[in-house]
Amino acid sequence: MQDENCIFCKIAKGEVPTSKVYEDDTCIVFDDNDPLMPVHTLIIPKDHYANIGDxxxxxxxxxVFGLVGKIAEMKGVTEGGYRVLVNTGDDASQSVKHLHVHILGGGHMPRPNDQDWGPAATNAAKYGYC
Structure with a gap:
């Protein structure tokens, strides 16, 4: 199943060029066009699912998750470590509504609880948000 308006479905069908890292019958893996880290690679299923809960x-x-270690090794981030991330829905800043797994690596990343999460955070009072 595909969504004709979804950029990731178009990538999966080969209609939109990308820097492909890996492909099989179920998934396609490619480097993010707007990387946050030296390694920022996405794993997507070829079938369209809006998010991990769909x-x-x-x-x-x-x-999909079975490919994570293989792709991390291919990208050379297994030694130093890497982060695996799945954003689900608007509150999680999911920018493309097609299930995708981010593999981020190639440098130090702060722990999520070392970041300021804003007024929705459970520690919002500590930062003067409420």
Missing amino acids: GVPEETLGH
């Missing part, structure tokens, strides 16, 4: 079959999720 009824994705377990075998598809297993395959």
